[in-house]
Amino acid sequence: MTGTPRLVGRTSEVQVIADAVTRVSSGEGGIILVGGEAGIGKTTLVNYALKSHTRTSEPTIQCRCPGPGETIPYGPWREAFLNLQMYGGRWEPSPLPIPFGSAPALTESFEVALSLIRWLRSAGRPLVITIDDLQWSDRASMNLLRQLSGRLHDVPLLVIGVYRSEDLYHFTDIRRVFSDMLRTGTQRILLQELNRVEVEELIRAIVPSQDNPSRLADEIYRLTHGLPLFVAEILEQFKDQRYTAVPVSETVQQAIDRKLNLLDPTYISVLEEAAQIGELFDFRLLVDISTSTKEAVTTALDEAKQLGLIRNVDSQSDTFQFRHAIVRLYLMNWMHGVRLVRCHQTIAEVLERTSSDSFDAIAFHYRRAKDARSVQFLVLAGDHALRVGAILDAEERYQHALELLPKGDGMHAEILLKLGFCMRRRSEVNALQHFETALDLARQSGDLPVEAWVSYLLYERAYDRGDRVVLDDIATLSALQERLLTNDRYLYLEQLFFREHCEYPRIVMVYWSFLYTHGRLEEAEQLLSDLQKNVGAQNPQVLRMKTRLNAFLGKLDDIIDTAHELSKAAYHRHDDWSATILFTNYLYHTYLSKTDQLDKVDAIIQELMVLENQVNEKNGFGFMPKGYSAAGFYHYTRGNWKEGRKHLVDYVLEEPEPDSLITWFAAVMLVETADSDALDAVLAKLAPFRPADPPPPSTTVFTWVHAIRAQAHLLRNEVDMAKVWLEAADAHPLSQVSKLHRPFIDITWTDYYRRTGDQTKAIEACERAMVWAEAVPIPWFIIKARRRLGELQCELGEYAQAFRFLEDATSLAQTCQLPYEAALSRLSTGRVWMALETTEESTVRPEMVTRRDIVIDCLQSALDVFSCLGAREQVEAERLLDAVRTAKTSTANTRSAHPDALTEREWEVARLVAAGLTDKEVAAKLHVSPRTVDHHLRSIFRKLDVRHRTALAVYLSKQED
Known part of the structure; x- marks a missing residue:
């Protein structure tokens, strides 16, 4: 609607955009799709609404998709960020991934959207981006837009996409993306033609001097059906008073012909050539490819500008743009046959000389010219898309290259390799077919770089799936890689596939992983030593392997x-x-x-x-997810079960693919606390799922998974299934050498043998667990092993040894501030005392009186912890505490008022109270409750014959003197 002082008939549409602008200014973003046929006034509507409702301090960035098949990966977004840099300040894009900034490229549009949202939040200012001709967008840009849809509610970004609705029938993928976006909250505006009343209103606004606007409106509406472009074009003639009647203009051709007829035929030829270049075209490129002289090109562009057919792009005097894409498409269709082929061939050749990195544009024009050179540039365009993480765009270009490639061409194997690489995560079956064909072709032609990379990708798949792989084959492939380390094409493919995340040399590292997984640790250690020499000791992947x-x-x-x-x-x-x-x-x-x-x-x-x-x-x-960390394990073992469950169990249940280590910790918490409600759901997310399953790619928790599944079966009295899992764990080569993982397996074997009544084997397994754990050392496992050994010694009647193991376990648990483990050891101490108390010899042991006080202290502390946690052991602790207090052991020997009569815990309480701490402060320091502190304090006062805290402090100071 050129020259209109205001919009007519678009009030509600303008309000939708205005409301979105208001929201984005307060930090709430969104996406609006504006659609309609060519000439309906989409861009005019958006520009009017933004100009009327945005502040000059808020960036409003405009970008466009140049044409079908001409948009490079992330093309409109890259243009937007290039334009945004002129604002400086907070709009520094370097933290963004390539191609927007300097951070590493990302392959998933979800991750790109994530990084963009982070960056926008850090900028903290509203941003409006309009993308014109969205129907010609590349797939990477559309996927990014889809990932942003529904996730901008608290992000200050408004994206307005303008598209031609009639063109969507030719772009099925984009139509599907639009449907997804509309389901996730994207707004859509579909513009319709003006009605007859609105046409008359427009006439009155543009040509106020018209004598009979009503009759003129009838005639214009009959000819144009209310299409704003045609209405405006006709009214421009009346405004300039060139016509006294309505021009006959029933079609697009008639609307455009009125202006084109004012040009010399030579100039029309120049515009036809410009239209073949694109909606945007460069003056120097047009001169180079035109059959007209430079003077004729200059004159033609000047005339076209005066007629409003083209315009300069911003302040660039040498870059032009067709004002209406419909005009460009009309001119493109005027060129046919040999002239059309020659024009596109010339454009491609000139671009190849002057702008060699414009792979998509060169490939596009060679394809229009049906030139075989299009294959080479389609592959290069695919490579470029792959580097910036636009996988689907890369796949599309490789597919087109394959379709155009003559049979028997030597590039077949390499293109199939690249195509399979792009498809391997999305369509594994098709990717495998491409890999196998590529491997056959590479071997036939002796193409070693392609053979090496196809073989690697096939072995990588086998490794990820846990398939059986012959180590000798991996060794052969590793040797082949060694021969290719100076091959430029091999290294080019490596950089193309893995970019800055390159784990060079990858095949050798896969070989190492197989050696490691199969327990051949000496060979793995030697290969790792060689890698450190060749790659560098500080290479991140080498360091991870060493770890x-x-x-x-x-x-x-x-x-x-x-x-x-x-x-x-x-x-x-x-x-x-x-x-x-x-x-x-x-x-x-x-x-x-x-x-x-x-x-x-x-x-x-x-x-x-x-x-x-x-x-x-x-x-x-x-x-x-919030709370993802091993801190859950920290909270659980420190006695904060509520936080532990939130960080561990809730995370695992909510996350579709939780981390295996955290999932294992969650399972441990549920098994050890006998919480079976969520146990099945957690174990269902913990691979391997069957004892015979192969190890996963990461064996960090592999044998631990077997052990915790066995523990879960023991919890349910499913002894036979527990044994199956434990035998599978023992069969794994790494379980024979891992000081980190073996203790937990042997602790589980101990529980199994105790359940089946085999005390001898239980002690052997527990002692073995102790040796493994102390060799590292791992205090958490040491405590568990000592507690079990104490209980086993009690079963054998070795009470003194039992008490010693349990005291050591309790002491270490206290030192490590593991209240639940300490409480379990104290509970076991009570069990041992009760077992000893029922024997005949207990009555003649004077130390039993003193021991009873210690046991009461232990059980009271354990009960306090269990009560605080809500642990299942609380009931047993209460029962044992009552039983010990009413035990038949003689109490003839009374305790003297001497500090040596205090228990270890009473000593700790006495010193802290004497130092001036309150009961609550003492409880926090010793990880007990104030009630327990009060119990200890009353016992201390009775034993030392003191009546208050001050007397206690004086008494202890005298003892120290």
Whole structure:
């Protein structure tokens, strides 16, 4: 609607956009799709609404898709961010992934959307982006738009996509994306023609001097059916008073011909050539490809500008744009036959000389010219799309290249390799077919780089699926890679597939993984040593491999710092997922092996919480669920079961694919607390699912999974199934050498043998678990093994040894601040005392009187912990405590008022109270309740014959003197 002072008949549509602009200014974004046929006034509507309702300080970025088959991956978004840089300040795009910024490219549109949302939140200012001719968009851009749909409710971004509705019938994929977007909250405006009343209103606005606007409206509406472009074009003539009657203009051709007829035929020829270039065209390119002289081209463009057919793009004097895409399409259809072929061939050749990286445009024009060179540039365009993470666009270009490639051409194998790589995550069956065909062709032609990479991708699939693979084949493939390390084409393919995440040399590393998984650790260690020499000791992948190997060998001190540094490096390169995963592993290694170093563990927990908060603030829509961390294990073992369940069990139940380590911790918590309500749901997400299943790609928790499944079966008295899982764990090669994983397996074997009544084997398994755990050492496992050994010694009648093991377990649990483990050991102490008390010899042992007081103290502390946690052991602790207090043992020997008569816990309470701490402060420091502190204090006053805290402090000070 050129020259109209205001919009007519679009009040409600303008209001929709105005409301969206208001919302985005307050931080609530969204997406609006504006559709309609060519000439309906879509762009005019959007520009009018934005100009009327946006502030000049708020960036409104315009971009467009140039034409069918001409839009490069992320083309309109890249144009938008290029234009946005002129605003500077908070709009620095470097944190974004390639091609928007300098961060590593991402292959998933979901991850790209995530990074964009983070960046917009950090910018903290509203942004409006309009994308014109969205029907010609590339697939990567459309997928990004679909991922943003429904997720901008608290993000200050408004995207307005303008598209031609009639063209959607030719673009099925985009029509499907639009349907998905509309279901997730995207708004749509479908413009219709003006009615007769609105046409008359437009006449009165544009040509106020018209004598009979009503009759003129009747005639114009009859000819144009209210299409705003035609109405405006006709009224322009009346405005200039060139016509006294309505021109006969019933079709698009008649509307455009009125202006084209004012041009010299030579100039029309120039515009036809410009139309073949694209909706945007460069003056120098047009001169190079035109059959007219430079002077004729210059004159033709000047005339076309005066007639309003073309215009300059912004302030670029050498770049032009057709004002109406419909005019360009009309001119394109005027060129036919040899002239059309020659024109496109010339455009492609000139672009190849002057803009060699315009792969999509060159391929497009060679294809229009039916030139075989289009295959080469389609492949290059696919490579470029693959580098920036536009997988579907890359796949589309490779597919087109294959369709145009003559049979028997040597490029077949390489294109099939690339096509299979793009399809492997989306359509595994088709990808495998491409790989197998590519492998046959590569072997026939002796194409070693392609053969090596196809073989690698096939083995990678086998590794991920746990399929049986012959190690000798991997070794042969590894040797082939060694021969190709200086082959430029081989290295090009590696960089193309894996970019900055390149784990060079990948095939050797896959070979290492198979050696490691199959328990051939000496060979794996030697290969890792060779890799460190060839690749560098600080290569991230090499460091991760070294960490995994040392974990199985129990060299935890060697891996803790490495894991920490790897996590920091991942965080600094904006890879938050890897950073948190690595840090979680760092925490769990540190926590298992350094539980008694409380300050260090607490510092690590705080560091992880800071990292998680930062990640969650940047994420916004659940990519990293709140509370994801090994901190859940920390909370659970420290007695905070509510937080532990939230961080562990709730995370696993809510997340579709939870981390295997956290899932294992959740299962441990449920098994050890006998919480069977959610146990099946958690175990259902923990691979492997059957004892005979092969190991998963990551064997970090493989044997632990077998052990916890066995524990779950024992909890349900399914002894036979527990044995099947334990035997499968023993059969795994790594379980024979892993100091990290073996203790938990042997502890589970101990429980199995005790359940079946085989005390001898139970003791053997438990002693073996103790040796493994102390070799690392892993305090958590040591405590569990000592407690079980104490109970087993009691069953054999070795009460003194039983008490010693349980006291050691309790002491270590207290040192490590593991209240539940300490309470379990104290409960077992009560069981042992009751077993001893029922024997005849107990009555003649004077130490039983003193021991009884200690046991009462133990059971009271255990009961307090169990009550606080709501643990199932609470009932047994209460029963034992009552039984011990009313035991038949003689109490003739009374306790003297001497500090030596105090128990170890009473000593701790006495010193803290004497130091001036309140009952609540003492309880917090000793991880007990104030009620327990009060119980201890009353016992202390009775034993020392003192009546209040001050007297206690004086008494203890005299004892110290």
